[in-house]
Amino acid sequence: MENRLTIVTGHYGSGKTEFAVNLAVAFAREGRAVTLADLDIVNPYFCSRERKAELEAEGVRVILSSGGNADLPAVNPAVNALFEPNVCGVMDVGGDPAGARVLGRFAARIRETDHELLCVVNFNRPETATPEKAERYLREIERSAKLAVTGLVHNTHLCGDTTAADVLRGAELARELAGQTGIPIRYHALARRLMDQVNISTGEPFPMDIYMKKPWEIEPTEE
Numbered sequence: 001m002e003n004r005l006t007i008v009t010g011h012y013g014s015g016k017t018e019f020a021v022n023l024a025v026a027f028a029r030e031g032r033a034v035t036l037a038d039l040d041i042v043n044p045y046f047c048s049r050e051r052k053a054e055l056e057a058e059g060v061r062v063i064l065s066s067g068g069n070a071d072l073p074a075v076n077p078a079v080n081a082l083f084e085p086n087v088c089g090v091m092d093v094g095g096d097p098a099g100a101r102v103l104g105r106f107a108a109r110i111r112e113t114d115h116e117l118l119c120v121v122n123f124n125r126p127e128t129a130t131p132e133k134a135e136r137y138l139r140e141i142e143r144s145a146k147l148a149v150t151g152l153v154h155n156t157h158l159c160g161d162t163t164a165a166d167v168l169r170g171a172e173l174a175r176e177l178a179g180q181t182g183i184p185i186r187y188h189a190l191a192r193r194l195m196d197q198v199n200i201s202t203g204e205p206f207p208m209d210i211y212m213k214k215p216w217e218i219e220p221t222e223e
Helices: 016-029 048-057 077-083 097-111 131-145 164-181 192-197
Strands: 005-010 034-039 060-063 088-093 115-121 151-154 185-191 204-208
Touching: 005 016, 005 097, 016 034, 016 048, 016 060, 016 088, 016 115, 016 185, 016 204, 034 048, 034 077, 048 060, 060 077, 077 088, 077 097, 088 097, 097 115, 097 131, 115 131, 115 164, 115 185, 131 164, 151 164, 164 185, 164 192, 185 192, 192 204
Parallel strands: 005 088, 005 115, 034 060, 034 088, 115 151, 151 185, 185 204
Antiparallel strands: none
């Protein structure tokens, strides 16, 4: 992506944080100086700040919201660094219209910046199970953010139980959503293990590694 600032939003359970983390790592591996800002100040679970150590090991600078404490709904002023020249920035934004409202305070500066506002959609979530439901949710996010969504990220999944059939079914629904909104599909995000099993004609396949693991899925480290 040529855009200097990439903003990632989407419904809870869409995988938007997983995508944001993977995108930042992908940029870093391309040799870019990447900053990931965790702006999810509403939902304290599955936030990109939880993977700060892994991201920094990949060369990604991480800006924490709420000073690292999700119980305090405040935005770290260091986020303003994303609007400086020659910065490759990724914003991980809250997964509902209330969470997207944080973008409203930056809307004017974002409009003046080369940016992409991506909405991640998982058609296995009840609230976004159809193109019509997904569009309603997307438009609510736009109203709260005071910004227009510029691209879709299709990420239909069932966590570790996701099959190629799930992805292909979701891809067809994503094409319907793109047709009715006029918003193009930027990526079809899917687990790396499924890359050889899925052939999608529209949008760029984006292989993802799983960073956002549940606490009981993380192997304990040896003392």
